[in-house]
Amino acid sequence: MGIHVIKMPDIGEGIAEVELVMWHVKVGDAVTEDMILADVMTDKATIEIPSPVHGTVAMLGGAAGHVMAVGADLIHIEVEGAGNLKAQAGAAPAHAAPPPPAPAASPAPAVAAPTTPAKATQAEVPVPVPAAPRAPASAPARVAREAGERPLASPAVRKRAWDMGVELQFVHGSGPAGRILGTDLEAYAARGVQGGSPSTATGGYRENHAEQAIPLIGLRRKIAQKMQESKRRIPHFSYVEEVDVTELENLRVRMNEQWGKERGKLTVLPLLARALVVALRQFPQMNARFDDDAGVVTQYGAVHLGVATQTDSGLMVSVMRHAEARDMWSSAAEIGRLADAARTGKATRDELSGSTITISSLGPLGGIVTTPVINHPEVAIIGVNKIVERPMVRQGAVVIRKMMNLSSSFDHRVVDGMDAAQFVQTIRGLLECPAMLFVE
Template sequence: MGELAIKVPDIGEGIAEVELVAWWVQPGETVAEDQVLADVMTDKATVEIPSPVAGKVLALGGTVGQLIAVGAELIRIEVEGDGRAEVSATQTTGPALAPSPAPAPAPARAPALAPAPAAATGLAPAPPQARAPATAAVAHAPAQPGERPIASPAVRRRAWELGIDLRQLPASGTAGRIVQADLDAWLARHPGAQRAPQAATSAPLGTERHDEEAVPITGVRRRIAQRTQESARRIPHFTYVEEVDVSDVERLRAQLNERWDGKRAHLTLLPLLVRALVLAVQRHPQANARFDDEAGVLTRHGAVHVGIATQTEAGLMVPVLRHAEARDLWSSAAEIARLAAAARAGHATRDELSGSTITITSLGALGGIASTPVINLPEVAIVGVNRIVLRPVVRDGAMLPRSMMNLSCSFDHRVIDGQGAAEFVQAMRAALESPALLFVD
């Protein structure tokens, strides 16, 4: 028998190292050709590494959470024949971003940190019914013995947390893919089959506690930590907060939804905010830019690619609404909804999560009075949206109930002065408080 060392493949785009987020085999197991061995994470996407040969696993080249250089040994397999050999595995890039947990996670041994994906500190919370119901599809039989079920890392993670064997589940997704709705259906049929929750560790008030829990920061959470730390370290943030009366724009939004009920995409406030941002950028292009501080070059973009900070089970993602300047309200609404659903389901692609020129972040009803959002490096501005509150406001000497909301916007003070930042926010405010301006270039 011979030994084959399978190396981490060159995934492209200048990536020098990857994070190991899941092992799907263990030493002593027999693997088939093309069987997935591990999931690794690049700066944005999770990649499945399949085996180029059949054989028996002899050793694993790292632990979950560890950063491994491209070209380093990933796994060693015993194969037919004599001698020792090395080969780089081919890879299949999965659309998901959430790291898949290993069946038996091990503590991370983390070397130097890799570059991180774009992220922002403000969050767009998932709606209560974030998982879409299963659509009509051909049901595929459960995986046969020895076959690896097809599922995104987000689905695998949830199944692992619930103690569900994916090989038991019929698949309703395209090409036999198991989706979140399949897990929901299985749980509905087996209400008592979930993994028992861990015992509560809380103690009565007045009781001394000495317990500790070490939580490795890996996967998407590690990337968020790196990215926000780098942004705060390199960018002198300047935050400007302004109050906006959104009573009229909210009334317009309700009227438009009633007028086009079921015929066009449902409008939230977000597409209207995007439209106001696009108009403000036309007058203040310095806010729609990316700054390469190492080269000392500020690139102002004509295209408005808006990052939409979105909270997912795996952590904060920033899918990108491309060419917002060319979209109407309903096109923006439909695309925002699609991107958010893809990010939350773990289906967003690398292209959908990169290339933003300015970001919007919102905590919705949890948005508070004001916030200080962290800029999505290398952008130079981020628009933070706080919650809407009905308050009494004086208008023409009369006290009136008005829907009020704050915009909390951060700017890179190296390239945007305070006056320019204020003028940009005031331009957004003017468009939102006089919504007819949203339809005038």
């Protein structure tokens, strides 16, 4: 018998460290060739690491959340034959992985994508195993798991468990490799209420004393670092204006009725992108990036429009290149393509970096007012709130109009308040009189 060592791969792009996001195996597990062993992350790209051999897991090189150097031992697998590392005589075949480090507060690097044949995937964000809570005598039987062992479950099952107040550590999994299925969760919950003791309140409600300590790892850590860096370095100020989008919506509906089947459906975003491109002709200082270390602001003729996209793993900013050269249908198609790539974990480095100004929208959940965080090192971000019908006074009469707020943030080091207000008012004018979007 021998030991086959798998080292942390070189993902490319000059990256020296990679975060270990999730293990799919544990010490003692039998593995086969091409079986996925672990998920690792560099910036916002998650990579699956497959096994090149058959054997048994002898050692894990780190725990979820551990940042490892490229070339470090990722995993040892005991194999038939000599392997690529001679096992030391008398040495234990396995040892526990080191605990995950505390989340770093360093700035997030530029978004990267894999350049090796390893497959990119959108991995579930791991949740650490908490200490077992106190439970009444009537609580369901608990599953014995080793300390530090993380139960396998899909993101949907994890969310359902969180909503139900159930700790997956104590749920038996009937799926492959002990994966916890939705039916396992429901069966566990049906056998009793987890945690706490009966409350003295009426109605049979129980107190819930469950606690979870959830370190930020993987994409969630990258987002936290990026947001912290943006807020630390950029003195934000926000400007909110309401926009009457009644005519814009009428135009959008009419265009979809006439050309939607052959050209695709339009949402508000491509129309807003067009308004932004036109407005930037008068305010090029908004389409810029500020290198505050060098004290240099770079203005761009090209509008590389960042579009904030919510994914199951967190917020990602996809970049629509050369928005100034696209019509609305081309913009709509590209926004849709980029959003799909981000949500499926297939976005490339170029598709997730290099934006010069960003639009952020939560769609129907957009609220009335937001204070969006600037996508560092840009100097402006335009936030789109939801469209609502409200009574408005027009020419002395109360009428129902479709209204939408724009909540925008600017870097006060390089953008004055007056310029920001005029910029937003220009966008407002274009959206309220949408014919001006097509006037060259």
